[in-house]
Amino acid sequence: MKYCWLVLTGLLSLNLLWALPEDVTQVSGVKFIGNSRIKSKHLKQIINIQNKSLFANQSFDRRVIKLDAISIKNYYLTKGFLDVAVIDSFTINDGNADIFFRIQEGKQYFLNTINLSGNSTLTDKQIISIFKLKENKPYNPVAIQVNRSELNEAYHEKSKLFLETKTSQLVTDSVIVNFEIQEGPDVYINKIYVDGMIENLDSNVIFRELDFKVGDKYVKSNIDASQRKLMEIGIFSMAAITPVKNITNDTTVNLVIELRELNRREILSSGGLIAVTVNEGVDPVSALGGDVAWKDRRVFNSAANLEIKSLLAIPVETGLQYPRATVDVLLSNQWILGLRIPTELSGFFQSFRNYEQKKGFIFRYGFQLANILRLDDRSYLRTILRWELFDAKKRDDKNDIENRSFRIIGRLDKANNPLYPSRGYVLFTEFISVGGLLGGNRTYQKIDTGIQGYLPIRKDWTMASRIKYGMIFDWDEDYDEYETILLYDKFYLGGSSSLRAWEALKFLTDNDEDTPRGELIRLLLNWEIRFPIVWLLGGEIFLEGGQLTDKINNVALKSIQWGRGFGVTLASPLGPIRLDYGWKEDKPGSGRLNLGFLYIF
Template identity: 20%
Template sequence: MVAYSLRLLALLLLLGAGEGRIRRIRFKGNHHFSNSRLSNILYTSRNELYSPPMVVADSAELVRFYRNQGFPRVEVEPRYLASRNKLIYHIKEGDRLKIKSIRIIGASASDENAILAKIPLKKKSPFTLFGQQETERIIKRYYKDRSYPYVVVNMDTTTQGTEIELTLSVVPGKRAWISSISFSGVAPSEVNPDFLLRTTRLKAGERYSAARLDRASRLLYSTSLFSRVRMNLLTVSSGREDSLDVVFQLTPTKTHAVLVGGGVQTAENEFIPDRLLLSLGWEHLNIFHRGVTLSSEVTLSPTFRGDYETGFEIRNRYPNILPWGLALALSPYWKHRLNRDTINIFTHTLGGEAGIEKDFSDKLRVGLSAQAKQVWQIPKNLPFDETGSTNFLRFSLIYDSRDDFFNPKSGVFFSPYADWAGRPFGGDNDFVRLNAEFRNYLALPFDAVLAWRLRGGLIAPHSGMRYEDISLFEKFTLGGSGTVRALSDRALGPDSILVNFRPNPPDPVTGEVDTTWFFDHYGTLLLLYSFELRTPYMFNNLIGFAFFMDVGMCARDGDNIRDEDRAWGPGAGIRINTPIGPVRIDYAKNALTPYSWEPREIGRIELGFLQAF
């Protein structure tokens, strides 16, 4: 027993000293692929015990990798230097096979030219396994999109030294038509079958097309009525191969919800929150069992001084109610603001929008709408009046390929719009307004994400109106949540309006009374750029971090840009992952003002719901 214990102790000491462990892994003779790429193929890693069977398996993986990349005569010889704890893979790559010619049999001349332009295998390109697989997939998809569901593709090769003569044989098979379209997993009493059929944009009797069927699946999923959409193709009961039954298997999801949001924010260079951000909403995605959406939202944003802003908005959308797959969208709203001090100033905004929309895919929506807005104040005839009406026509586009709404890691969001206000639609404002926002999300190593956003806007008067005559509530503004986070709300812009004032205590010597004035700022030229580096969620997928920079400008025009019309500020924040979206806590500092611990120069904190962009 003592002898066994001594042997076990000696073995533990030997392992602890690092004998038999692989300290370094090297490759020699690899000219086409880097060491890091080859290391990712291995099962063995540094600081593991040397295992001959594992090294043999790794050698086989390297051979398989090289052959898939067009090196049929590759040789791999591993060597382990025990004295140096070093593992070396000696690689003899050999010659790489390249394509000398490509010939397609069974395709028309026009189809052959189209296929050759699409496939990754080209003359003089390496003959790789990925290229072979993608070539076969692309050719099959090419014919399936042209009503040939049973297409067969064969690939033959003739090798002459290091060159490959490639022959692609295509057998299209029979063309097919759609005999019927049906839906399973959802009862007609839950979702009207006619609505589902109109959503797919398919018709019984049309030619089979894989592209159209894929688009139909995406359109069904984009209704947000289903958590899963699967499509099956069945031969009709007669057994004819040229007729197919299309069955969509649908998994319903919840169609109504209550939405609650909240947050706080501080003024610029203040750490103590001065404003609450509250919202309460309700939505239903399947009114009348036809995918009609109805949602409403109430917002309230009070300050601790007694001021507040509140609003109420209703959004109603009727999909596929008009010809050509057009949807009808309606959205009335009301906003109310109180500035409380020496006098109480009430500002009311009443408006609405009615328009048509068309979904060209699950990612692209185009709209045309008419909007009207009326703003008035109580008491009337103030010297700093903010009243008027605007009627305008808007053309808008939304393209959204983000992989996730709450925490996107890849994809693009693009949303431009153009407005024509005033004549011949009436109202107090005559202008053209252009605005566009582009967001991009890039996945980085270690599950980090780089998100960046660029927004630009321009307002130009027409029909004799001057810049200064355009109502301020139609102009751009920057500062606050979702824009330049280092600034207070509506802090940038050459045009300003007095929103509050407060007389200070009389001077004890002179008796003079000084007044503090509070302004909102606006402009007709806008530029905003932000980027944000987001870490993955850690600590049981709960906490994440963000580091960001916001740069903004709001001016009159390109020839009149003042220093005070620009601002930029770095910042950092915490993201708390919740089932209903991330909670965001951000700190940012205006870089154009000096940093110190003085209360007026310390920065700004903001707590909100969802990502800033």
């Protein structure tokens, strides 16, 4: 447990180092006076000023207090307290400030009736649902203002671009809300203009990405999809489509497509902690690395992109701390043979050492053809046809392995933030078919699927959970000969990306706990609570478990091995950097430290 004390001591030391000078007034406490209908603990979650604590000092700022008073008032308004008044004050003694919010709650009003007039395109039920109003519930005037833009978008989807709405409320013992809607005519597209057209670029490259044409009705989803497709070409830094009212006809608009070009050719480089895939059966691990890439975004004045990229990375995971060098050549285009099929053709070469490999290197090279269907910015369906050769002649005189595979990868990402998720969920599935009609040395199928969810439990606190399940079919025992010296295609657990109480890949081992052992079936469960500490530092406590087996009948909750632990995170623009300490449930003295980049999921 000495690592626990080291981490705790480090946190306390950082807190002392970052403490503000003594002559700066600190917030000592925050007190709410007069709130009888809403508890103080709920009000504390919506303000920025917080009580002084072991890990956090906050400097006194009069502007922040004023903003917090406004936040408290708006919160009361959402609960139906239309007459609420919030008065802020403070006292300062010996460099410590006590903050007071005096609240006159007033009467809580309930919504009696909602009256709508003038709407024919959207029903009363649809409009009321957009505004999130319910009769006989506390009246929330803030919701009307906040959701007005959503109403506009709903009408824009129905070609009603010149919508006008008036809202009035009659307040007595309860509230009656009146909505007067003037939908206006259906709006059509008159002309399309392009601003920022690139020299020597065929205009068809732009117009073929549009989901609309002159004479069509204006439909917002078509506009949004066209903007996304223009950005996917990869040659623009900005693509905006703006409707401009036609002054000679109130039923038409002109669309202006504004484009800004990226540098056609450039050399890009980056470095730091990155996530790398080391083997098929192992979740991506953190690595120190850097890459250099040369890009031509308009090969032969077309919309095709060419990229040549080299990467050098050293995983920080125990047993995998060997350099991995990769060179990729990638040619991509959104259109093939007149059809919009986003396609990538790439060749690759990689030199690496496998888990605890002391001598020699394994060389992996090949090419792949990939297609991707984007559902939104972070959701997609991807297919990959890959040929690859693993050359291990410099190690144990093993023969080369030729893999030919087809895979389908699907991801539905509904999390609110890709780096710091606090709400939503992510669904993911990968199916791999190796060999068979494609040929190669081996034939088997593999499926890996899972879900991860995020739930806010209080201000800046998040409960995160993940379940992953995977199976391999038609695996031949002869394939095991190459498993732990070359491929690692089975499922493995352990390390900073799966189960932090176990050494990387060594959830199961052979040969007196020296060689990792993979299996054909994997079940992985993770739960975390993530919370802020001070400044850029955060904390997490976790419970996680897993099972590896070769028979589906063996999968059971009672067979899961559990681990738990805690960690600290450092927020960065590229995502959190974390230091975790985990131990096995049945072996409390078996703790391990893990360094990782990004949250584990």
